[in-house]
Amino acid sequence: MYETLSEFIDYRQIYTDGSKNALSTSVAFYDLSNRFGHGYKISTLASIYTAEAKAIFLALEYIEKQVLHSKWIIITDSMSVLMALKNNTFISSSNYLIQEIRNKYYHLCTIYGKDIIFIWTPSHIGVFGNEQVDFG
Secondary structure, X not given: OHXXXXXXXXXEEEEEEEEEOOOOEEEEEEEOOOOEEEEEEEOOOOOHHHHHHHHHXXXXXXXXXXXXXXXXXXXXXXXXXXXHHHOOOHHHHHOHHHHHHHHHHHHXXXXXXXXXXXXXXXXXXXXXXXXHHHHO
């Protein structure tokens, strides 16, 4: 991951995470440059996949409000959500959150001129931003 991130030195990094246990389901993001994060609980009926997707959508909403910066990397440990975003089949398009992420991404890139890249990172290996969002 560090080799990939080093190619994007002038990009702002946002880490996302969704989590689920027997009592709650939560989503969060963490902006490494601003040392700012936000998270909240969602329905306990939501799957971990939904939580991970919602966290990415939350990060995109945050990026939309950041007018001073145009280059962003969203770093997630959810390979399944990234694969769904990349895949254009009906199954991946039928999930409303995947479609909402695609729509928001398109809007941010075309209307606001943002340059947004998605990168996968393994979870729980000591990456600072990922550990911060896990505590969010």
